[in-house]
Amino acid sequence: MNDLDAEDRLRFEQLVLPHADAAFNLARWLLRKREDAEEVAQEALLRACRFFRGFHGGDARAWLLQIVRNTCYTWLEKKRPMELSVEFDEELHLQTCPTPETIAIAGDDRERLSRALETLPPRFREILVLRELEGCSYKEIAAITSIPIGTVMSSLSRALRQLYSVLTNSYHKEAVREV
């Protein structure tokens, strides 16, 4: 893979590698497992390096995250296609999403939030991760996910509402248990 010359490699190290955390974080939440995320993030970074000559300035983080995202979806398609077959449909998902026991058992809020996030379909998860954890603007999210900017707003809104409802359901369940 190391077909970059020294200068390009240095540029790559300075422009792209600082976003290795962002790459790993997105992969971790899309794939839900740290080991898988590490493998796929590494693959994505290698891809980024291979195609670095095609990068002509601009937002290096958005560029890298686009590659990470595509690599993650390709990986999911190959290894866990079931996860992608979840319709991008709130109503349907609300009935089928596996909220129950796991979330109620979870003790602290980090655990609770993290499990709730993991029950959302990947497309919701990614938009929440990009906005809430990575702090991307709508414009950046649109660039990374290749969806129109208007759709970013409505998807984000739906994703947050769904997260909220998963969290609220789990609270209700806990309340019932405690009674």
Added chain:
Amino acid sequence: MRCDFADSLLQGYFDGELSAPSAAEFERHLQHCVHCPVELVDLDLLRERLQLAQLYEAAPASLRKKIHADLRPTAPTTAMSQPLLWHWLAAAAVLLLLAIAGWRVSPVLRTDDYQAELAEEIVDAHVHSLQPGHLTGISSSDEQAVKGWFKGRLTFALPARDFANDGFALEGGRLDVVEGRSVAVLVYARPGHLISVFIWPTRERDTSPRIGSRQGYQWIDWRKGKIEFCAVSEAPTSDLLQLQWLFTK
């Protein structure tokens, strides 16, 4: 119960992503809607929870190591030392003039992602180095011995200098990994504190020192002659500035 505005504008308003006219329109709506203000508060609470939970997961060191290995499959050579040394000397001369002309410090905490991430990683590396047995790759106050230890391990000429006479005794050096690549670290002792100076080659222009702090550690970062320096310590910022001055004088 949601109103139409909640579907079309509320999220964008909450994220500050609406155009001015749309934001004004939504604000007019807010004055007489009973649902939207509640939903804004809910969103705010949820966002705060998400932030407090610190869900962000940074890349593990093993990933950085792998990428580093992928990028530099062969051992680094010293071929670049000579030109870089000349760059360094030329820039040092320029900086000396600048220093005489009056050297300025920008006491600005750098806020862009790159710098914040960098400082974070460097502070962590420094803290990690304070654990027993991790302190130095070479433990010596002899400039030549330290340079000798780094020789063949770096692709640039390391300005390893002892400032014992000025109160900053060279303790030794080690290699560390920052942003997935090897950097040199020189360790200096101050009464009660150790200072790590992270040093690596850069292509960026020289900069005057920038300072910042994180979790009780101070850091100062400057670039000089295609080399970037970042000193970090629990010692007061004034000590770091003094050390920076010793390096550039």
